[in-house]
Amino acid sequence: MSVKGFLREKPLYLLxxxxxxxxxxxxxxxxxxxxxxxxxxxxxxxLSMNLILGYTGQVSLAHAGFFGIGAYGVALMTKAGxxxxxxxxxxxxxxxxxxLLIGLPTLRTRGSYFAIATLCFGVIxxxxxxxxxxxxxxxxxxxGIPSPPPLYIPGIGPISFKTMEAQYYLVLAFLLLTLIIMHxxxxxxxxxxxxxxxxxxxxxxxxxxxxxxxxxxxxxxxNFFAGMAGGIYGSLIGSISPSTASIDMTFNWLIYLLLGGAxxxxxxxxxxxxxxVVLDQLQFLQGYRMIIFGILLIVVVIYFPRGIMGAISExxxxxxxxxxxxxxxxxxxxx
Amino acid sequence: xxxxxxxxxxxxxxMQLFLQxxxxxxxxxxxxxxxxxxxxxxxxxxxxxxxxxxxLYMLGAYFCFFLMNQYGFxxxxxxxxxxxxxxxxxxxxxxxVYRPLQDRPHINSFISAIGALIILENGVIAIWGPxxxxxxxxxxxxxxxxxxxxxxQRLIVIVSAIALIILLQIFIKKTTAGMTIEAVAQNRExxxxxxxxxxxxxxxxxxxxxxxxAAAACLVAPIFMISPTMGAFLGMKAFVIVILGxxxxxxxxxxxxxxxGILEALGGGYLSAAYKDVYAFGALxxxxxxxxxxxxxxxxx
Numbered sequence: 001m002s003v004k005g006f007l008r009e010k011p012l013y014l015l016x017x018x019x020x021x022x023x024x025x026x027x028x029x030x031x032x033x034x035x036x037x038x039x040x041x042x043x044x045x046x047l048s049m050n051l052i053l054g055y056t057g058q059v060s061l062a063h064a065g066f067f068g069i070g071a072y073g074v075a076l077m078t079k080a081g082x083x084x085x086x087x088x089x090x091x092x093x094x095x096x097x098x099x100l101l102i103g104l105p106t107l108r109t110r111g112s113y114f115a116i117a118t119l120c121f122g123v124i125x126x127x128x129x130x131x132x133x134x135x136x137x138x139x140x141x142x143x144g145i146p147s148p149p150p151l152y153i154p155g156i157g158p159i160s161f162k163t164m165e166a167q168y169y170l171v172l173a174f175l176l177l178t179l180i181i182m183h184x185x186x187x188x189x190x191x192x193x194x195x196x197x198x199x200x201x202x203x204x205x206x207x208x209x210x211x212x213x214x215x216x217x218x219x220x221x222x223n224f225f226a227g228m229a230g231g232i233y234g235s236l237i238g239s240i241s242p243s244t245a246s247i248d249m250t251f252n253w254l255i256y257l258l259l260g261g262a263x264x265x266x267x268x269x270x271x272x273x274x275x276x277v278v279l280d281q282l283q284f285l286q287g288y289r290m291i292i293f294g295i296l297l298i299v300v301v302i303y304f305p306r307g308i309m310g311a312i313s314e315x316x317x318x319x320x321x322x323x324x325x326x327x328x329x330x331x332x333x334x335x
Numbered sequence: 336x337x338x339x340x341x342x343x344x345x346x347x348x349x350m351q352l353f354l355q356x357x358x359x360x361x362x363x364x365x366x367x368x369x370x371x372x373x374x375x376x377x378x379x380x381x382x383x384x385x386x387x388x389x390x391l392y393m394l395g396a397y398f399c400f401f402l403m404n405q406y407g408f409x410x411x412x413x414x415x416x417x418x419x420x421x422x423x424x425x426x427x428x429x430x431x432v433y434r435p436l437q438d439r440p441h442i443n444s445f446i447s448a449i450g451a452l453i454i455l456e457n458g459v460i461a462i463w464g465p466x467x468x469x470x471x472x473x474x475x476x477x478x479x480x481x482x483x484x485x486x487x488q489r490l491i492v493i494v495s496a497i498a499l500i501i502l503l504q505i506f507i508k509k510t511t512a513g514m515t516i517e518a519v520a521q522n523r524e525x526x527x528x529x530x531x532x533x534x535x536x537x538x539x540x541x542x543x544x545x546x547x548x549a550a551a552a553c554l555v556a557p558i559f560m561i562s563p564t565m566g567a568f569l570g571m572k573a574f575v576i577v578i579l580g581x582x583x584x585x586x587x588x589x590x591x592x593x594x595x596g597i598l599e600a601l602g603g604g605y606l607s608a609a610y611k612d613v614y615a616f617g618a619l620x621x622x623x624x625x626x627x628x629x630x631x632x633x634x635x636x
Contacts (some may be wrong), residue, residue, distance in 0.1 A: 059442055105624030112384050112441060116574045117623050120616030123571065131609040251449050258446050290457035297450035301443050302435045 020172055024165040033164055035280065039273040040171040041233055044178045046257045046268035048225035053254075054262035055186055056218040057198025061250050062102065062118035063226050065125035068245020069095045070227025071234040072129065075142040078235065084148040088231045095227020096220050103219040107212060110201075122247050130242040141241030145234050167236055174232060175269075178225055183265060185221070194218050195263075259300055261309025270308050351482035356604040357597060362489045362555075364596020365496030369551040370569060371576035371588040372503065373544035378574070379583025380520040381537055383433050384441060386448035388548060389570020390455040391428070395421045395549025396561040397459055400470050410473040414553040418546045425545025426538050434537065459563045467560035474557075492554045499550055500589060503543070507585070512539055520583050568612050575619045578629045587630075 027033045045067060052060045073091030078084050106117040129136045136142065148170065150158040161167055185191050196204040197211050205211045234240045243249075253272075260271020278296075282289045304311050370392055377385045398417035402408045408416070432451045436444045474487035507513035518526040519536045527533055552566075559565070576595055580587025595615050603611035622630060 053442070059445070102620070105620060108627040109623050110627075112378075113578060113623065113627070113629070115384070115441075115445070116571075116578060117620055119571060120575065120613075120619050123568075124613045124616050127610065127613045255446065255449065258442065262442075287457075287461045291454050291461065294450045294453035294457065297453065298432055298447050301446045301450070305436075305439055305443055 017176075024168055030164065033168070035276060036273075037164070037168050037171055037236070039276060040168070040175045041229055041236070042253065042256065042276075043175050043269040043272040044171075044225055044229040044232075045253045046260065046272045047175075047178050047182050047265070048222040048229070049253050049257055050262060050265075050268045051182060051185070051194075051225075052215075052218050052222040053257065054264075054268075055191065055198060056194040056215055058107070058215055058219065059112075059115040060118045060219065060222065061115055061247070061254070062122040062125070063222075063253060064245050064247060064249035065122035066095045066099060066223040066226040067230035067233070067249065068125050068129060068240075068242075069098055070230030071240045071244050072136060072142065072230075073227070074231030075145045075234045075240055076135070078146050079142065079144070084146070084235055085151070088228065088235075091231045092224050092228040095230070096224035099220045099223030100216065103216050107215045107219060119247065122245070122250055126242045126245045126247065129245050136242070139242060141239060141244070142234070143239040145238050145240065147238065148235050171232060171236070174228065178228075179265065179269075186265070190214075190217070198263075255297060259297075259304075259307045261307035264309045267307055267309040274308065347482070352604070354481060355483050356600045358483050358485060358489070360597035360600030361593065362492050362558075362596070363600060364593035365493050366551045366555050366592075367569075367572060367576060367596050368589045368592025369496055369499060369547050371573045371580070371592045372500065372585060373547045374570075374573040375577045375580065375583055375585060375588040376516065376540050377544045378577055379581075380516065381540055383429075383537075384445055384448065384574075385433070385544070386445065386570065386574075387428065387432075387451040387455060388544070388573060389566030389568070390452040391421060391425060391545045391566070392548040392552045392569060393561070393563065393566035394424065394455055394459065395545070396470075396552035396556040396565065397463060397468075398549070399553040399556055400468050400561055401463075403470060404468075410470075410557070414550065417553050418549045421549035422542040422546040425541040425543075428545070429537055429541035433541075434534065456563050463563075465563060467562040469560055470556045472557040486558075488557050492558070495554055496551070499547065503547065504585070506543075516540055572612075572615050575615045579619065579622060581629060 023036065024033070027036065045063065049060070049063050052058050070091045073094050074084065074087045077087035077090065082090075102118070102121050106114055106121070109117060129141075130139050132138075147167075148161040150160040152158050159166065161170055186194070193204065193209045193214050196207070196209050197214050201211050204214075230244070233244070252275075256271035256275050257268050258271075259275060260269070261267025279289070279293060282292060285292055300307075306314075370388070374385065374388050377383050377388070395417050398420050399410075399413045402413035402416055403410065428451055432447050433444055436447055472486075472488055474491060477484055477486045478490070479485070507517055515526070515531045515536050516539065518529075518531055519533060523533065526536075552561075572595065576591035577588055580589075580591035598618075599611055599614055602614045
């Protein structure tokens with residue numbers, strides 16, 4: 001589809017992109033802006049988790065482990081003098097390679113076995129990060145990670161990433177890149193084979209899908225993006241610690257993804273923005289905040305199993321049915 | 336220049352250290368066995384991935400601490416009360432957190448479990464604070480045998496665990512309620528056909544699983560500190576044991592628990608104490624690489 005045709009068909013997307021680009025001019029509060037930047041960054045995490053979990057149906061609980069590999073990779077490389085722009089793809093590739101290595105044994109298992117095997121790998125990564133003191137700095141972590149150096153674009157000149165606005169645009173660019181790649185991927189034949197694996201692995205195998213290769217590819221791509229998000233995270237925040245790779249992070253993204261709506265492209269992004277904002281709004285509950293959040297979580301997963309996107313599509317379906325029925329009644333009355 | 340007696344002395348020291356590690360391993364393994372046993376009933380038989388299992392264990396220890404500290408109850412009375420309360424908490428968790436999601440994909444139960452563990456952990460923090468607490472050791476004495484130092488409390492853990500495991504076996508094999516659990520384990524549809532109320536079995540299984548976890552927690556509480564996160568790693572290790580021992584296999588869970596306890600004690604003593612907690616996780620990945628269904632496992636759907 002040409003760019004022009006795309007814009008004619010999907011004006012809403014254009015509007016959203018314009019809105020995202022204009023956002024720094026609309027938000028004056030630094031604190032809120034920080035939440036927005038983290039929302040964009042965690043959207044990359046949830047989108048990539050969505051590929052393996054939502055579209056391919058394999059519950060990977062090692063996502064923060066790969067995020068951590070990317071974060072430590074970029075942190076250690078940039079501190080050693082490697083440019084961020086080289087370190088980022090390298091660290092992402094390392095995360096992807098680690099994904100390949102760990103996917104080979106674990107993806108042969110099914111269902112809960114895979115979830116628990118990946119959970120174990122995630123815990124191992126954070127424990128190693130905490131104890132391999134010579135390399136990772138132990139529980140203090142790595143501090144003083146340089147922020148991304150200015151990027152020279154011919155004709156425009158250097159773009160520095162010192163300000164929050166510039167950092168926002170940086171993360172936004174990577175988010176859009178991730179989103180476009182995920183969009184192309186899930187709408188391709190490959191994406192269809194991922195969904196076939198999710199829906200019925202045995203049937204998919206029977207109709208000629210190489211299910212193991214499919215799962216492995218999905219897992220490796222998902223971990224590449226998790227590593228990339230981790231690398232950006234470390235460079236923006238300036239310090240990382242084993243908690244960067246902790247299982248709590250994975251659980252957070254899992255909650256964003258499932259409550260936003262798995263196996264949709266908008267759901268993970270909505271979840272990554274809405275849930276932190278809801279948590280922020282519950283601040284007044286102080287010590288009881290997480291208890292209330294836990295209760296909300298259970299209630300939502302029971303009553304809205306397909307998350308926010310599921311609730312929206314259900315609402316649209318009902319509205320349409322109601323509208324059609326109204327038309328039908330009118331026609332009957334006229335006839 | 337070394338005299339033989341000196342070598343013998345060195346060898347004896349070595350042996351003592353080894354036996355001491357084995358003893359500690361069996362002690363920890365006892366708790367692993369009980370906790371894994373409760374989880375294999377819930378995860379293996381009811382097919383519910385109860386990720387809050389370790390947190391229920393933690394809550395059991397806190398009830399014991401609360402009753403002893405607040406009301407001055409004796410250790411054993413507090414333990415019994417804690418077990419009874421946790422049986423009810425377990426039933427409540429099953430009813431509110433898991434039953435509404437019975438026929439939904441696993442991942443939904445998983446999110447619900449995360450919700451439950453967030454509530455349990457933060458509830459305990461809200462009431463008792465994030466810091467650790469200590470339960471006064473009711474039996475501070477020690478005995479020395481073959482050069483191994485054994486505290487009374489550690490011996491009590493080992494003996495009580497064996498008693499608990501035997502009691503549970505008798506319950507499952509000899510009582511009607513227990514046999515319904517085994518019937519559901521063998522054939523869910525068949526059990527329903529002969530008139531077994533699967534929801535009630537679910538409820539009973541959760542009660543037993545939480546009660547036994549509470550018993551294990553109360554038994555080791557006087558040895559270690561209790562804290563809101565004490566159950567997190569334990570819960571994950573229990574999952575590893577259940578998978579390696581075979582889903583729903585009670586002997587597998589017991590054996591797996593003891594083996595893991597001993598391996599951790601030896602690994603912690605001879606290899607590296609810092610990585611003690613992750614041996615089990617590494618072992619799981621390695622074993623699944625060789626045998627994707629676990630050591631004694633059957634295929635899962």
